[in-house]
Amino acid sequence: MIWGVLQFPGSCDERDALRACEIHGDGARLVWHESRDLDGVDGVVVPGGFSYGDYLRAGAIARFSPAMEAVAAAAAAGMPVLGICNGFQVLCEAGLLPGALLRNVELRFRCHQVELVEEGSGERLSIPAKHGEGRYYAPEETLDRLEANGQVAYRYADGHNSNGSVRDIAGVTNERGNVLGLMPHPEHAVDLLTGSTDGLRVFDRLGRGAFASQGDGKAPRG
Amino acid sequence: MTVGTPKYRELGLTDSEYELIVEKLGREPNDVELAMFSLLWSEHCAYKHSRKLLRRLPTEGERVVMGPGENAGAVAVGGDYAVAFKVESHNHPSAVEPFQGAATGVGGILRDVFAIGARPIAILDSLRFGELDSVRSRHLLDGAVRGIGHYGNSIGVATVGGEIYFEEPYEHNCLVNAMCIGFAKTADMVRAAAAGVGNSVVLMGASTGRDGIGGASVLASAELGEGDEAKRPTVQIGDPFEESKLMECCLELLEKGLLVSLQDLGAAGLTSSAGEMASAGGVGIDIDVARVPLREADMEPFEIMVSESQERMLAVVEPDRVAEVRAICEKWQTGSAEIGTVTEGGLIRILRDGEVVGEMPVEALVDGCPLYDLDPAEPDGWIYGNRQTLAAGATPEQELLALLSAPSIASKRWAFEQYDSIVGSRTVRRPEQADAAVLRLPEAGNAIAVSIDGNGRRVACDPYEGTVEAVLECAQNLACVGAEPLGLTNCLNFGNPEKPAGAWQLDRAVSGLADACNALGVPVVGGNVSLYNEGPDGPIYPTPVVAMVGELPDPARVAGVAFVREGNAIGLVGPFEPSLAGSELAKQRGELRAGLPRSDVTSVAEACEVVRAAVRAGKLASAHDVSDGGLAVAIAESAIAGAVGCEVNVEHLRERGAQPEAALFGEGPGGFLVSGERAALEELGATLLGEVGGERVEIGAGDRSLAVSLAEASEAWRSLAAQAEGDGA
Numbered sequence: 001m002i003w004g005v006l007q008f009p010g011s012c013d014e015r016d017a018l019r020a021c022e023i024h025g026d027g028a029r030l031v032w033h034e035s036r037d038l039d040g041v042d043g044v045v046v047p048g049g050f051s052y053g054d055y056l057r058a059g060a061i062a063r064f065s066p067a068m069e070a071v072a073a074a075a076a077a078g079m080p081v082l083g084i085c086n087g088f089q090v091l092c093e094a095g096l097l098p099g100a101l102l103r104n105v106e107l108r109f110r111c112h113q114v115e116l117v118e119e120g121s122g123e124r125l126s127i128p129a130k131h132g133e134g135r136y137y138a139p140e141e142t143l144d145r146l147e148a149n150g151q152v153a154y155r156y157a158d159g160h161n162s163n164g165s166v167r168d169i170a171g172v173t174n175e176r177g178n179v180l181g182l183m184p185h186p187e188h189a190v191d192l193l194t195g196s197t198d199g200l201r202v203f204d205r206l207g208r209g210a211f212a213s214q215g216d217g218k219a220p221r222g
Numbered sequence: 223m224t225v226g227t228p229k230y231r232e233l234g235l236t237d238s239e240y241e242l243i244v245e246k247l248g249r250e251p252n253d254v255e256l257a258m259f260s261l262l263w264s265e266h267c268a269y270k271h272s273r274k275l276l277r278r279l280p281t282e283g284e285r286v287v288m289g290p291g292e293n294a295g296a297v298a299v300g301g302d303y304a305v306a307f308k309v310e311s312h313n314h315p316s317a318v319e320p321f322q323g324a325a326t327g328v329g330g331i332l333r334d335v336f337a338i339g340a341r342p343i344a345i346l347d348s349l350r351f352g353e354l355d356s357v358r359s360r361h362l363l364d365g366a367v368r369g370i371g372h373y374g375n376s377i378g379v380a381t382v383g384g385e386i387y388f389e390e391p392y393e394h395n396c397l398v399n400a401m402c403i404g405f406a407k408t409a410d411m412v413r414a415a416a417a418g419v420g421n422s423v424v425l426m427g428a429s430t431g432r433d434g435i436g437g438a439s440v441l442a443s444a445e446l447g448e449g450d451e452a453k454r455p456t457v458q459i460g461d462p463f464e465e466s467k468l469m470e471c472c473l474e475l476l477e478k479g480l481l482v483s484l485q486d487l488g489a490a491g492l493t494s495s496a497g498e499m500a501s502a503g504g505v506g507i508d509i510d511v512a513r514v515p516l517r518e519a520d521m522e523p524f525e526i527m528v529s530e531s532q533e534r535m536l537a538v539v540e541p542d543r544v545a546e547v548r549a550i551c552e553k554w555q556t557g558s559a560e561i562g563t564v565t566e567g568g569l570i571r572i573l574r575d576g577e578v579v580g581e582m583p584v585e586a587l588v589d590g591c592p593l594y595d596l597d598p599a600e601p602d603g604w605i606y607g608n609r610q611t612l613a614a615g616a617t618p619e620q621e622l623l624a625l626l627s628a629p630s631i632a633s634k635r636w637a638f639e640q641y642d643s644i645v646g647s648r649t650v651r652r653p654e655q656a657d658a659a660v661l662r663l664p665e666a667g668n669a670i671a672v673s674i675d676g677n678g679r680r681v682a683c684d685p686y687e688g689t690v691e692a693v694l695e696c697a698q699n700l701a702c703v704g705a706e707p708l709g710l711t712n713c714l715n716f717g718n719p720e721k722p723a724g725a726w727q728l729d730r731a732v733s734g735l736a737d738a739c740n741a742l743g744v745p746v747v748g749g750n751v752s753l754y755n756e757g758p759d760g761p762i763y764p765t766p767v768v769a770m771v772g773e774l775p776d777p778a779r780v781a782g783v784a785f786v787r788e789g790n791a792i793g794l795v796g797p798f799e800p801s802l803a804g805s806e807l808a809k810q811r812g813e814l815r816a817g818l819p820r821s822d823v824t825s826v827a828e829a830c831e832v833v834r835a836a837v838r839a840g841k842l843a844s845a846h847d848v849s850d851g852g853l854a855v856a857i858a859e860s861a862i863a864g865a866v867g868c869e870v871n872v873e874h875l876r877e878r879g880a881q882p883e884a885a886l887f888g889e890g891p892g893g894f895l896v897s898g899e900r901a902a903l904e905e906l907g908a909t910l911l912g913e914v915g916g917e918r919v920e921i922g923a924g925d926r927s928l929a930v931s932l933a934e935a936s937e938a939w940r941s942l943a944a945q946a947e948g949d950g951a
Contacts, residue, residue, distance in 0.1 A: 009555055010376075010463050010467070011378070012376075012377070012378025012466075012642075012645050013378065015646070015647070016647045049378055050378075050463060052463065053376070053461070053462075053466075054376075055463070109640050109642075111375075111638075111640070128644055130375070130642045130645075185644075188644050188645075191647070193650055193777060193778060194644065194647060194648075194649060194650060194662075
């Protein structure tokens with residue numbers, strides 16, 4: 001599997017994502033934000049950072065980039081798309097994922113290792129989180145629908161929801177399950193030397209369509 | 223401006239300096255020239271009270287790639303790679319407006335590093351504030367931490383370490399020193415010297431506005447006093463997004479070999495960068511201010527020349543490559559303008575639409591400032607205050623908990639969690655996991671360790687010995703992660719050098735720095751000086767902040783601070799001779815006075831080597847240098863970090879002349895607290911103190927023996943958040 005990693009002016013974690021994709025797949029390349037061509041990749045990562053400075057609202061400008069048009073089209077065709085942190089914010093702004101990311105309840109940027117629980121399997125993952133606007137929010141009826149559809153992919157474990165996300169949600173998918181947004185950083189958990197390798201599981205599951213199997217409105221499976 | 227005061231005095235020049243300028247020009251300077259001279263002849267740019275002293279420092283070494291005089295120093299780290307690093311102060315701007323002051327401090331140090339073609343990979347910060355029970359100090363701390371996080375997080379460079387001290391003398395004059403580490407292919411690095419007559423001078427990045435005008439002379443070279451709010455407009459505003467684009471753009475230009483030289487615009491803006499580039503290259507430069515992209519159309523030539531607008535770089539480019547350079551700037555959506563030319567003859571000429579509005583010999587402007595000898599005199603005893611915060615008759619338990627919760631000693635997690643410490647995927651040890659930050663360099667096949675230190679209180683007690691200790695502490699921190707020192711940089715934060723006591727502190731500290739570096743064989747590859755750090759109540763503690771970079775072969779074999787395994791032996795390595803002089807305990811008892819015991823640098827260096835070798839061989843489970851709060855605090859820190867207790871006895875230290883109290887809480891260089899298999903510790907020649915285990919920290923010390931629960935110790939050590947937010951003070 002060849003991954004493409006979008007690069008906006010102001011992206012910060014694009015090289016980390018590139019490296020993680022190289023470890024996970026068969027190769028990876030950067031895709032410049034002005035490119036409408038995804039260059040034949042099999043999956044896309046919209047990385048963390050502060051695209052275009054994020055002075056207006058996180059992800060508000062990046063969603064209009066030519067590369068995001070290409071990502072929207074590819075996502076509609078079923079390509080795996082992973083939005084991490086700022087990438088999650090961009091995918092929400094672009095309407096590819098439901099909900100929004102608001103400022104952390106403590107109103108401070110926070111960088112720390114968090115425990116996530118994978119919905120369905122109950123698997124626990126230790127992955128770093130680092131953001132100032134990571135509080136997941138969606139209206140109650142949307143949340144009910146997401147849960148019924150099995151679109152909640154990851155939740156913060158008890159005591160690890162430091163940003164105040166509703167229902168402890170850390171990551172959600174689209175209905176089809178091929179687009180995943182995650183606030184913590186799986187690309188920073190691919191090597192024991194720098195922390196953990198739990199993040200590779202996220203790339204792996206998205207790459208093989210494991211989140212898609214949940215989108216049937218029934219109780220989530222593993 | 224006060225009526226009757228000559229303009230040059232308002233700009234910070236003395237009468238004799240002004241006369242010298244007139245003599246060098248052969249006439250009175252006009253406003254443009256006067257503005258430029260006043261900035262480049264300021265303390266901040268000319269180092270006029272420190273340059274002579276700095277000649278004492280050793281700057282040579284076989285690993286040195288770039289030494290003092292460049293935008294940043296650099297050392298070879300193996301393969302074809304080099305690590306660049308520099309630390310710089312942004313004290314006075316931060317005291318006026320902490321968020322922007324600290325943010326632009328980070329922005330400035332990043333530019334220094336990518337200016338030489340190195341990609342910034344890490345930031346560290348050394349901060350000093352007044353005591354946390356002061357509203358002002360909490361405001362400054364909060365603003366500075368947010369500002370550092372804002373800039374570093376947004377630009378995507380990991381903030382991997384640093385230190386924060388809280389002491390009364392920093393109440394009105396906080397210190398914000400930022401350090402950046404860069405990584406480069408040695409062949410891609412570039413110097414700042416302009417070269418090639420006829421080459422174009424290209425200004426890249428943000429447009430130029432009125433922000434920061436006069437910052438270098440008004441803010442950086444005068445004591446702070448009343449009415450500082452009026453100076454707020456002279457503090458620059460940072461834009462990390464602009465810098466992110468500029469950084470990527472410059473690194474791409476350098477990688478493609480499109481630039482002859484590159485220089486950042488910092489203090490004194492275009493004046494200093496153009497002047498220094500011309501001076502270093504032995505050439506002249508013409509700058510046409512009409513070609514500088516402006517934020518406000520009606521700016522005067524002098525304003526354009528001295529503006530400290532952030533996120534700008536100046537490059538020298540061969541004329542036939544200018545189009546290519548500008549195309550890459552466009553790709554990164556960063557501004558570029560051809561504003562001048564490299565000329566023959568050594569003149570810096572300022573033009574507006576072709577008309578000359580200022581003309582000065584580069585040599586006079588950049589190197590002509592007179593250098594002053596200091597007039598040092600040792601003050602009579604302790605010149606700072608004493609404030610008792612610990613009740614007389616406190617038990618050893620109360621003393622330990624008071625030390626652990628002292629803001630200078632307590633965990634700085636509250637601060638460092640506001641920083642992205644992992645972006646870049648190089649961070650092998652996150653803040654507080656080990657005594658030094660460790661960054662892997664897969665390209666070079668090894669890793670580097672970085673430590674930044676400088677306990678101003680101890681330097682105030684004894685400027686020479688305190689500075690030696692700062693260097694030793696860095697070396698010890700590196701040894702704890704198995705790293706060997708490669709080079710050192712520093713930022714000398716001192717009071718007014720024109721006062722005899724301030725001059726004496728500076729003089730003695732530089733001697734201590736030189737002697738310690740010589741003894742350890744570590745070259746000084748750069749530095750920064752910040753003088754006139756005084757508030758209405760007097761000078762700050764003299765604060766030489768020392769930053770050391772070392773190399774280690776295998777990042778997987780880095781010892782941490784934490785005790786790891788129940789049953790492991792705990793030992794003390796090194797020539798540690800604890801004394802209460804200048805200690806945190808002496809501070810809390812209100813018993814600070816002048817003087818520190820002398821340390822034996824050679825035997826500390828030998829101990830560093832022993833610990834380094836043991837860490838590299840994987841023989842130690844933990845290694846932690848004994849620092850603020852003494853051995854008892856070091857023991858408690860290792861226990862808290864490992865979430866496991868211990869039972870030790872420190873009475874052996876009586877043999878080193880330390881009474882039980884000093885054995886517990888006395889400070890001094892040369893001590894390593896290590897844990898591991900008993901046989902391994904015996905092999906090192908460690909003094910065995912006890913064992914890891916249980917849920918209490920129990921320390922035998924004769925009639926001062928103590929025992930606290932791990933939970934109590936941990937709660938005290940983790941109390942900074944409450945104190946910083948003002949709910950615990």
